[in-house]
Amino acid sequence: MGPPDAEQRLLLLYTGGTIGMTTRADGALVPQDFGRLAAHLRDPDELPVGVTIAAFDDPIDSSAIRPGRWLDIADAVVELAGDHTGVVVLHGTDTMAYSASALAFLLEGVDRPVVLTGSQRPLGERRSDADRNLYTAGAFAALRDGAGAPVVPEVTVAFGDVLLRGCRSRKVSADRFSGFASPDLPPLAHAGVSLEVTASLVRAPGTGGLRRTGGLCADVAALKLHPALDEHTLTAVLTRPGLRGVVIEAYGAGNGPSEPWFLRALEAATASGVVVVVTTQCDSGAVRAGQYATGAALFETGAVAGADLTFEAALTKLMALLDRHPADEVRRLLAVDLVGELSPLV
Structure with missing residues (x-):
């Protein structure tokens, strides 16, 4: 060298x-x-x-x-x-x-x-x-x-x-x-x-x-889960006019509340075409869909596991993909390593 x-x-x-x-x-x-x-x-x-x-x-x-x-x-x-x-x-x-x-x-x-x-x-x-x-x-x-x-x-x-x-x-x-x-x-x-x-x-x-060759879609939001999160706040985020994507910082390996109001709001958002990607609040580690029952319920709403994407990478990758692709393709590509942002087999 x-x-x-x-x-x-x-x-x-x-x-x-x-x-x-x-x-x-x-x-x-x-x-x-x-x-x-x-x-x-x-x-x-x-x-x-x-x-x-x-x-x-x-x-x-x-x-x-x-x-x-x-x-x-x-x-x-x-x-x-x-x-x-x-x-x-x-x-x-x-x-x-x-x-x-x-x-x-x-x-x-x-x-x-x-x-x-x-x-x-x-x-x-x-x-x-x-x-x-x-x-x-x-x-x-x-x-x-x-x-x-x-x-x-x-x-x-x-x-x-x-x-x-x-x-x-x-x-x-x-x-x-x-x-x-x-x-x-x-x-x-x-x-x-x-x-x-x-x-x-x-x-x-x-x-x-x-x-x-591409740009960035700024019609995105982010939400960090916390014990005081309520239906009003969640609904306000997920029903923002023009919203196309959301990054949720979940607990641990991708866990969140299992109350019906929480799951219904997420399911309604994904059904309307909003792409929801889930990252972890932890300093390191990965989100794995279905490792815990509470996590399994979250991903049954149509949310996508962000594996070991950092929050910064999850947000900007989502913005770049939404500029180029329809929602279903964005969901697929979020799980694909494009520029070294994901670890293999996470």
Whole structure:
């Protein structure tokens, strides 16, 4: 596995987030002009590769992101990637796992690394993790094998000392520098004295050229089960005008209430064409239809088991599939591993 090569060139795309923020007079962090970060990156000693820097005109705090922004990011990657050997997307941490999952389902023919990263503290602050994350992401994006091929041609998240598959990543801490994890899939790589990649986990590069051919359906909702959930709340969610899909975060391996009002509401929703996918509230593990009696009743309503999909992956996969397919095909494809979002035989 060869080191990054100075003849390579990376695309660095700034979308917003803490890494490029500055402190306002009242102490709050707000997005700032990208020039400071760009100037920092133009130091030739900072990265062992050439860098093309691009930025959105309106960088945002990632907590303000909307589905349309995911399309904009995907389109920017496709438009600007060109002959760059890798892409680094600078993004806020709050919704980075959502964006990484969305990009994994939106981008087709991924034949080079597309690495998302950010930081818990802004660049330039004392003890900031921004430098470390930025240059680790760049190193992974530039990593080539002995034949010159990209080592990790996937959508990934680089944070702390790990490289995670984007559609398996989750933000697990609001303040630790090791803020992201992949509970049901080991990291694709670790960054220490050297970059250590577990090649057996990495997906093969895509073919046909980097592209986006589909969009996202935003007519979706999410509902987390809890003991105080009542019929009024459930009905309000499931009868929203135009609703096409719902992600339910259930207990354990896919369990939920067995009261008639709960099951009737779900059955009515699925009968009307709404796709209901069930994930687990647990940090790891999988939803298995029918493992417990309460779970069996839930899936008899027509809901689909989400296996070990993260909530972020379940939501964005549902949105991508609903944009392309009718409900029955969406239900089928939710159980199919499309971009590495599901573990085998779960």
